[in-house]
Amino acid sequence: MDNIRRFETIHDYNIFNNNETRHPLISVVDLSKAHPRQGSRMYFGFYTIFLKEVKCGDLVYGRNIYDYQEGTLVFLAPGQIAGVNSRGETYQPRGYALVFHPDLLHSTTLGKQIRTYTFFSYQSNEALHLSEREKHIVLDCFSKIEYELEHAIDKHSKKLIVSTIELFLNYCTRFYERQFITREKVHHGMVERFEALLNEYFLSDKPAIIGLPTVAYCANALNISPGYFGDLIKKETGKSAQEYMQLKVIEVAKERIFDISKSVSQIADELGFKYPQHFTRLFKQRVGQTPQAYRTLN
Structure with missing residues (x-):
C-alpha cells in the first residue's frame, strides 16, 4: 500500500484493467476483465465512481476505510487517492467503474453544476448503499453510456453521454436522501x-x-x-x-x-x-x- 499507481488519463486506467478505450475522456470499466492483483493505492486524475460487486478487501481513502460492501457506490473527484487493502492477498476485481475526465464536461450544464454533487467529497463510512432496484437503475445508466461508446462518435454523442451522467448523478442524489432516512440508526x-x-x-x-x-x-x-x-x-x-x-x-x-x-x-x-x-x-x-x-x- 506504500506505492501509488497514478492514472492521469482514462486510457491509463483502461490499460490497467484490460479494457478497450473507445473514448479518450470517458469509459465504463468492467473490472472483471482485469488480471488478479494485490491491493494498492491509486491516484485518479478524473472523476471515478466504483460499483462494487464482490468482497475484495477494504477500500481505503486517506487514513480511513470506506463503509464499502457489495452493491455500494463510491465517488472520487479528480486528484483524490484511494486504494484497496487486500492484506497482501491476491484478488479478482469485480464490478464496474464509471470514469470521466473533467474536460468532457467543458461547455456543458453539468460542467457548471458538477460541484453541487457533494458526494464526490464524502469520505469514510459514507458510501452509497444501493437496493436491488437502485442498482438496476445505475447499471441501466452505465449501459446507456456504453451503448453510445460502442457506436461511432457523432454530433449527438457528447450531449447524450453527458446528459446520461447527469441523470445518473441526479438519481444518486435521490438515493443518498433515501439513505439518510433508512440509515437513521447510523446517523442517530x-x-x-x-x-x-x-x-x-x-x-x-x-x-x-x-x-x-x-x-x-x-x-x-x-x-x-x-x-x-x-x-x-x-x-x-x-x-x-x-x-x-x-x-x-x-x-x-x-x-x-x-x-x-x-x-x-x-x-x-x-x-x-x-x-x-x-x-x-x-x-x-x-x-x-x-x-x-x-x-x-x-
Whole structure:
C-alpha cells in the first residue's frame, strides 16, 4: 500500500484493467476483465465512481476505510487517492467503474453544476448503499453510456453521454436522501451531537483562541466528512450547517449581551469574531437590531 499507481488519463486506467478505450475522456470499466492483483493505492486524475460487486478487501481513502460492501457506490473527484487493502492477498476485481475526465464536461450544464454533487467529497463510512432496484437503475445508466461508446462518435454523442451522467448523478442524489432516512440508526443523534459540540465550544476558550467554529472543524470532531455532514444537517434541520452555527452564535450572544460588565467588542472577541463590526453586522442581520440596541431595549 506504500506505492501509488497514478492514472492521469482514462486510457491509463483502461490499460490497467484490460479494457478497450473507445473514448479518450470517458469509459465504463468492467473490472472483471482485469488480471488478479494485490491491493494498492491509486491516484485518479478524473472523476471515478466504483460499483462494487464482490468482497475484495477494504477500500481505503486517506487514513480511513470506506463503509464499502457489495452493491455500494463510491465517488472520487479528480486528484483524490484511494486504494484497496487486500492484506497482501491476491484478488479478482469485480464490478464496474464509471470514469470521466473533467474536460468532457467543458461547455456543458453539468460542467457548471458538477460541484453541487457533494458526494464526490464524502469520505469514510459514507458510501452509497444501493437496493436491488437502485442498482438496476445505475447499471441501466452505465449501459446507456456504453451503448453510445460502442457506436461511432457523432454530433449527438457528447450531449447524450453527458446528459446520461447527469441523470445518473441526479438519481444518486435521490438515493443518498433515501439513505439518510433508512440509515437513521447510523446517523442517530448527529444533530444532538452537533448541538452538544457547539455548546462545549462556546463554553471553552476556543473561540477567543481559534475563532468561530467552521463546518470542517465540526465535521472532523464528529468523524464525518464536511460534505456528508453538511448534507445530513440540511436534511435533518432544513438549515445548512453554516446557518445552524450562525443561529447558535446569536443564541449565545443574546445571553452574554446582558452582562453589562463587558463591552460589545469584548463579547464579539469571546465569541470568536476577528472584528467587532462583523459580529454587529451578523447580529443585526439575524435579530433586526444592533447588539447595543438589543441590550438597551430588552
